[in-house]
Amino acid sequence: MVEEINILFSAAGRRVSLIRHFKKVLNDLGLRGRVISADINLLAPASYITDEKVLIPKCTNENYIETLIDICKTQRVSLLTSLIDTDLILLSENRDKFERVGTKLLISSVETNEICFNKINTAKFFKTHNVSSPCTYSLDEALNFDQEKYPVLLKPFDGSSGVGVTKINNKEELIFFAKYIKNAMIQEYLEGEEYTVDVYVDFKGKIRCAVPRKRLEIRGGEVSKGVTVKDKLIMKAACDAVSKLPGTIGCITIQCFKTKDNQIKFIEINPRFGGGFPLSLHAKADFPKWILQELVFGECNATMDDWLDDLAMLRYDEEIIVNGDQIK
Numbered sequence: 001m002v003e004e005i006n007i008l009f010s011a012a013g014r015r016v017s018l019i020r021h022f023k024k025v026l027n028d029l030g031l032r033g034r035v036i037s038a039d040i041n042l043l044a045p046a047s048y049i050t051d052e053k054v055l056i057p058k059c060t061n062e063n064y065i066e067t068l069i070d071i072c073k074t075q076r077v078s079l080l081t082s083l084i085d086t087d088l089i090l091l092s093e094n095r096d097k098f099e100r101v102g103t104k105l106l107i108s109s110v111e112t113n114e115i116c117f118n119k120i121n122t123a124k125f126f127k128t129h130n131v132s133s134p135c136t137y138s139l140d141e142a143l144n145f146d147q148e149k150y151p152v153l154l155k156p157f158d159g160s161s162g163v164g165v166t167k168i169n170n171k172e173e174l175i176f177f178a179k180y181i182k183n184a185m186i187q188e189y190l191e192g193e194e195y196t197v198d199v200y201v202d203f204k205g206k207i208r209c210a211v212p213r214k215r216l217e218i219r220g221g222e223v224s225k226g227v228t229v230k231d232k233l234i235m236k237a238a239c240d241a242v243s244k245l246p247g248t249i250g251c252i253t254i255q256c257f258k259t260k261d262n263q264i265k266f267i268e269i270n271p272r273f274g275g276g277f278p279l280s281l282h283a284k285a286d287f288p289k290w291i292l293q294e295l296v297f298g299e300c301n302a303t304m305d306d307w308l309d310d311l312a313m314l315r316y317d318e319e320i321i322v323n324g325d326q327i328k
Contacts, residue, residue: 005033005296006075008103010056010068010082010091012037012046016318017278018083018288019046025289031296036075038068042327045320059087065094072103079295081106081250083273085160088113106291108271109247116245116269119157120185129244132237132265134188142174142186151189158183162221190267192259195231196223197238198280199252200287200302203294207243208302209287210235211280216312222275223315228283230309237264245269251277251287279313 007022009015019035026033037047038056047053052075056067064087072080080103082088091098092110099105107113115125126133134153142152147170154177155165164181167189168174178184193214200209212234217225234256242252253274256266273287281287285307290300 003032003078004076005031005078005292006036007033008036008038008068008072008075008077008080009046009050010038010080010087011084012039012044012050012053013083014045015083015273015275016046016049016320018273018281020049021281022288022292023049023051025286025292029289029292029296031292033078034075036071036077038071048320048322048326059090065090065097069097069101069103072098073101077103079104079106079291081272085117085270085272088271089117104295106250108245108249108252112245112248112271116271117158119155119159119268122269123185123187125244126241126266129241131241131244132263134190134265134267136188137186139174139178139184139186143171145171147171153187153189154178154181154184155187156181156183157185160221162218165221187267190257190259190265192257195229195234195256195258196226196274196276197234197254197256198274198277198285198287199238199242199254200285200290201242201248201250201252202290202300202302203249205248207239208290208300209285209304209307210238211283211285211307212238213276213279213313215276219315223279223313225312225314226276226279227312228279228307228309230305230307231258233262234258234264235305237266241266241269245271250291253277276313279311280307282313283308283311 023035034051037050037053115121123136151169154168195212198211212229213226214229215223251273253270255268290302293300
């Protein structure tokens with residue numbers, strides 16, 4: 001008989017539908033287990049649909065890892081994953097400590113997280129491995145551009161959720177915004193259709209599925225409207241790019257543009273579930289099921305393209321109402 005399978009999400013945040021589905025999969029597979037959320041405060045909406053919620057310090061706190069390890073021990077956590085970027089490197093660096101208490105990390109290698117967290121490293125990775133991507137420039141190079149080289153894109157190399165990403169139309173704007181956007185990098189401005197591709201990498205490191213989602217509308221750095229597109233060119237290019245990353249596991253979210261002349265240019269990678277993943281999930285690319293199948297049974301029934309094409313997602317806000325005493 002399979003032991004209890006307990007899943008811990010670090011920074012559950014707003015990922016209500018994802019966590020709700022993990023709970024459903026446990027039940028569908030006939031597994032005993034609990035889903036637990038760990039956040040720095042009691043304001044994370046997703047924590048109110050988990051079986052249990054625990055408070056943890058910020059990942060910059062020196063006790064962050066030990067706190068999580070203690071939770072994993074006391075809660076008998078089988079699988080730990082994070083839904084934000086900021087602790088991925090730290091968790092991956094401490095993988096052995098979690099494994100010693102019986103907890104598997106659904107988190108890619110240190111090397112991959114270092115490549116993905118810093119967008120300058122990501123650009124170097126793309127260039128080194130001949131993955132088509134926008135050109136990257138230094139500030140001095142961009143300041144010497146003629147007007148026809150504009151627009152360019154200015155963005156923080158360590159940013160997330162679209163914060164600080166700014167289209168720059170001329171040298172005067174570049175001088176102004178470069179003073180205020182910290183850790184800025186400059187890239188070629190791309191025009192075309194923007195896609196996010198959810199790529200599933202199994203526990204043996206084999207790529208098993210890729211779901212391109214065309215981004216129709218963005219809000220707060222996350223897709224609010226999108227549609228699945230079974231574009232074989234994008235699927236192949238995304239799989240080729242992800243295959244060059246070392247030690248990947250689980251959901252790898254990679255973003256690209258498809259230009260008017262059908263070039264695929266990759267701009268960013270996040271080695272975790274993205275905010276728009278529920279669209280892939282509803283399209284029958286059941287990453288949570290495959291993860292738990294592998295964790296418990298050693299194999300999963302993932303397929304590359306057995307998912308629904310042309311399925312649209314129109315996101316909206318949903319309320320979770322709790323007594324005020326619960327968030328103090």
